[in-house]
Amino acid sequence: MSATASNSSKMMTSPGDMFNLENPVFCCYLFWATVLVVKMLLMSLLTAVQRFRYKIFPNQEDLFFKNLEVQFDDPHVERVRRAHRNDMENILPYFIMSLIYISTNPNPAVACNLFRVASLARIIHTLVYAVYPVPQPSRILAFATMLLITFYMAAVVALRTLTYV
Amino acid sequence: MSATASNSSKMMTSPGDMFNLENPVFCCYLFWATVLVVKMLLMSLLTAVQRFRYKIFPNQEDLFFKNLEVQFDDPHVERVRRAHRNDMENILPYFIMSLIYISTNPNPAVACNLFRVASLARIIHTLVYAVYPVPQPSRILAFATMLLITFYMAAVVALRTLTYV
Amino acid sequence: MSATASNSSKMMTSPGDMFNLENPVFCCYLFWATVLVVKMLLMSLLTAVQRFRYKIFPNQEDLFFKNLEVQFDDPHVERVRRAHRNDMENILPYFIMSLIYISTNPNPAVACNLFRVASLARIIHTLVYAVYPVPQPSRILAFATMLLITFYMAAVVALRTLTYV
Numbered sequence: 001m002s003a004t005a006s007n008s009s010k011m012m013t014s015p016g017d018m019f020n021l022e023n024p025v026f027c028c029y030l031f032w033a034t035v036l037v038v039k040m041l042l043m044s045l046l047t048a049v050q051r052f053r054y055k056i057f058p059n060q061e062d063l064f065f066k067n068l069e070v071q072f073d074d075p076h077v078e079r080v081r082r083a084h085r086n087d088m089e090n091i092l093p094y095f096i097m098s099l100i101y102i103s104t105n106p107n108p109a110v111a112c113n114l115f116r117v118a119s120l121a122r123i124i125h126t127l128v129y130a131v132y133p134v135p136q137p138s139r140i141l142a143f144a145t146m147l148l149i150t151f152y153m154a155a156v157v158a159l160r161t162l163t164y165v
Numbered sequence: 166m167s168a169t170a171s172n173s174s175k176m177m178t179s180p181g182d183m184f185n186l187e188n189p190v191f192c193c194y195l196f197w198a199t200v201l202v203v204k205m206l207l208m209s210l211l212t213a214v215q216r217f218r219y220k221i222f223p224n225q226e227d228l229f230f231k232n233l234e235v236q237f238d239d240p241h242v243e244r245v246r247r248a249h250r251n252d253m254e255n256i257l258p259y260f261i262m263s264l265i266y267i268s269t270n271p272n273p274a275v276a277c278n279l280f281r282v283a284s285l286a287r288i289i290h291t292l293v294y295a296v297y298p299v300p301q302p303s304r305i306l307a308f309a310t311m312l313l314i315t316f317y318m319a320a321v322v323a324l325r326t327l328t329y330v
Numbered sequence: 331m332s333a334t335a336s337n338s339s340k341m342m343t344s345p346g347d348m349f350n351l352e353n354p355v356f357c358c359y360l361f362w363a364t365v366l367v368v369k370m371l372l373m374s375l376l377t378a379v380q381r382f383r384y385k386i387f388p389n390q391e392d393l394f395f396k397n398l399e400v401q402f403d404d405p406h407v408e409r410v411r412r413a414h415r416n417d418m419e420n421i422l423p424y425f426i427m428s429l430i431y432i433s434t435n436p437n438p439a440v441a442c443n444l445f446r447v448a449s450l451a452r453i454i455h456t457l458v459y460a461v462y463p464v465p466q467p468s469r470i471l472a473f474a475t476m477l478l479i480t481f482y483m484a485a486v487v488a489l490r491t492l493t494y495v
Contacts, residue, residue: 017182017347017350018349018350019183019184019268019349020182020183020268021268021269021325021326024329026268027326027328027329028326028329029265030265030268030322030325030326030329031322031323031326031327031329031330033261033262033265034262034265034319034322034323034326035323037258037261037262037315037319038316038319040254040258041255041258041312041315041316043254044254044255044312058243058247059244059247059294059298060298061298061299061300061301061304062301064301072238073402078388079389082388082389084254088253088254088257088418089370089373089374089414089418090371090374092257092258092261092418092422093367093370093371093422093425095261096363096367096422096425096429097363097364097367099261100359100360100363100364103349103350103351103356103360104351105351112329129389133389133390133391134391135391136391136392136394139391147371147374150367150371151368151371154364154367154368157360157361157364158361158364158365158368160351160360161351161357161358161360161361161364162361163357164354164357164358164360164361164442165361182347184348184349184433185347185348185433186433186434186490186491189494191433192491192493192494193491193494194430195430195433195487195490195491195494196487196488196491196492196494196495198426198427198430199427199430199484199487199488199491200488202423202426202427202480202484203481203484205419205423206420206423206477206480206481208419209419209420209477223408223412224409224412224459224463225463226463226464226465226466226469227466229466237403249419253418253419253422257422257423257426260423260426264426277494
């Protein structure tokens, strides 16, 4: 019986079962994915702040003030919307890529640090794009950091599963 | 042998293994995530309906009728596209957030009702934004419902995994 | 002990545990999801190529050449951006839908071929939309292929989990 129990507990940490709270890599993913989800949702609220500050609304039913017309192409609102779209283009594929990367049972130190660096890079990206614009190449570097990390994870997963093409 | 079997079957419902059809919370997620995926994809078809109804096409190769030019900024088409973009901004992060929230083994009644309310709120959001526009704050309330539910799940997951920062 | 081991190894392939590298359907998903993630991220780089080729930049801090103004609505850049947005609208929901579809333990040959056809269809979609525009209905057919596959997976998952509504 004790041999069986130890066999079972070993199975829990075997490569077959990575998506649970006993796997520190998955826990680290949980934390940083949550940070990025919250960051992305705050972009919606930042857009709303800009809309009310500059009184720029895109729908007839949103005209909360008198004598307003629907209006588009305000540079302050559009800057936040471009940053938000860039988040969707990069963070959403990263969510899937990093989640499935966990299933390859990567080295915990490598995987956790990739999650941390990628997440911090995107927070910096938002700051230098939507909150306080600063000269390039700050935004390009922040953008490239997550992009390269996602490409690295893609290479790991693709090489591991190449026989299933 | 029977002791081993009962040990194994208990393991299947342990917190270590939440993403399977024996977990009612995961099954409830499956159903409502599927509803939202279908709802999102129908936005593409609704955009196409509006494009054909008002003969507004953005590409040269899409001009299915004679004497047409490519055209943008039609209010009927753009309204559906804004609603669709808002779906991507909110529902796609919610898909990841609610999926990883399941791994924290939440109370089944709480989790399932959050899935139900969030999904119904976004269906209402689409109806009052893209199908039949009604005065505010109907859309703001529908929008805020899923947003707050996602923030709640984020708080649960972040507090649970804070030591992996 | 050997009876226990065979029991455990059978458990690994039971419907309860689909998201691991011992499940060929999951491995096939890993490979093709990775291909689509890379394809999507390359759209960002293709947009950048078009921006530098036609010197069209949307932000003041991006004006890398003298005597430039921020500029929008360039047809070459906007075409790539429309293709990229279409990717987000269709591939991102597909990522979630096909991932959860695996949990229903589908027939491996059916599932793997759906992943392959859907992915190839979206690669064709990008080629005929953003790289080398060709007459319709090539793009509509490529678009409809992944859409119908996602709807099929949605039907399978929804029917299986209908009691959790």
